[in-house]
Amino acid sequence: MQNRPQAKPFLKWAGGKTQLLAELSSRLPDDIKEKRLIESYIEPFLGGGALFFYLRKHYEIRDAYLLDLNRELILTYKVVQEDPDSLISYLNELEEKYRSSDKEGRRKLFYQIRTLYNKQMKEINHNDYSLKWVERAGQLIFLNKTCYNGLFRQNKKGEFNVPHGRYKNPTICDVQNLREVSLALQGVKLIQADFLQAKSFVQRKSFVYFDPPYRPLSATSNFTGYAKEDFDDADQLRLANLFIDLDKAGASLMLSNSDPKNSDETDNFFDELYSGFSIERVLANRNINRDGKGRGKVTELIIRNY
Numbered sequence: 001m002q003n004r005p006q007a008k009p010f011l012k013w014a015g016g017k018t019q020l021l022a023e024l025s026s027r028l029p030d031d032i033k034e035k036r037l038i039e040s041y042i043e044p045f046l047g048g049g050a051l052f053f054y055l056r057k058h059y060e061i062r063d064a065y066l067l068d069l070n071r072e073l074i075l076t077y078k079v080v081q082e083d084p085d086s087l088i089s090y091l092n093e094l095e096e097k098y099r100s101s102d103k104e105g106r107r108k109l110f111y112q113i114r115t116l117y118n119k120q121m122k123e124i125n126h127n128d129y130s131l132k133w134v135e136r137a138g139q140l141i142f143l144n145k146t147c148y149n150g151l152f153r154q155n156k157k158g159e160f161n162v163p164h165g166r167y168k169n170p171t172i173c174d175v176q177n178l179r180e181v182s183l184a185l186q187g188v189k190l191i192q193a194d195f196l197q198a199k200s201f202v203q204r205k206s207f208v209y210f211d212p213p214y215r216p217l218s219a220t221s222n223f224t225g226y227a228k229e230d231f232d233d234a235d236q237l238r239l240a241n242l243f244i245d246l247d248k249a250g251a252s253l254m255l256s257n258s259d260p261k262n263s264d265e266t267d268n269f270f271d272e273l274y275s276g277f278s279i280e281r282v283l284a285n286r287n288i289n290r291d292g293k294g295r296g297k298v299t300e301l302i303i304r305n306y
């Protein structure tokens with residue numbers, strides 16, 4: 001993995017970390033910053049992969065394992081990795097159709113693709129790469145770029161259920177970035193799995209970045225609709241136990257999370273879970289939707305074992 005592709009996330013993903021990159025990258029382990037080299041990089045909650053793509057641009061990464069529980073997400077990454085040409089030609093066609101349609105035509109095309117996508121869910125073998133994957137990945141990217149708020153959200157049945165969005169002329173097929181992403185993913189291990197499975201790839205020299213689904217800021221906000229399974233406090237506890245295990249194994253660990261103190265000063269959930277590690281609070285822009293105000297400044301947690 002010698003070349004440095006100029007890739008950026010190709011999907012808009014809930015909890016994407018583009019806005020936090022400066023805070024995260026200034027907190028990398030010293031030896032990585034000095035040598036500009038990451039021998040072993042592991043990211044168990046990949047999502048849009050903002051930090052991975054940033055690091056891939058600025059550092060040499062020898063070995064990388066990227067995991068996520070969402071099988072549609074991993075399928076899409078694998079298609080970008082394996083066959084960007086077919087994906088690009090399928091997406092270009094969709095983009096042309098979309099852009100040349102009027103308002104009503106666009107709406108119709110969106111729901112047509114959404115219905116197809118949900119119908120084919122049961123016919124797809126997510127464990128066995130096939131040509132069918134190319135269309136499915138293309139459809140996910142299309143829906144991500146044209147849906148309301150540009151996010152990917154599934155209901156309990158695993159169906160994509162976001163309505164049509166209002167973007168005027170969305171770029172559906174960013175050819176150059178998809179090619180850079182494909183380059184950035186060469187040699188990378190993409191794994192659909194629960195985060196605990198990351199354990200088997202971690203060694204003493206690994207740098208692991210955890211970005212789990214947010215613990216909702218308040219009872220009314222809900223940020224954890226990524227996969228059909230919710231990420232609850234029991235999962236947060238499983239994660240903290242993994243963090244403690246990997247710390248003992250000697251790996252360097254960084255974790256980001258929402259700060260429950262934004263809505264309740266007395267909530268010490270993460271302070272208690274990660275007592276004994278470095279816990280910092282940094283400012284971030286985030287959709288909070290509290291008091292009906294929408295966007296605002298909140299603090300996020302960055303927790304490290306170094």
Ligand SMILES: C[S@@+](CC[C@H](N)C(=O)[O-])C[C@H]1O[C@@H](n2cnc3c(N)ncnc32)[C@H](O)[C@@H]1O
Pocket residue numbers: 013014015016017018044045046047048049050051067068069070073193194195196211212213214226227231235
């Ligand atoms: C906050 S997002 C990661 C965002 C990412 N850092 C970015 O920049 O876009 C959390 C991700 O964790 C995944 N996830 C949820 N539960 C999981 C689990 N048990 N194991 C692994 N991944 C999980 C979700 O599918 C989602 O993609």
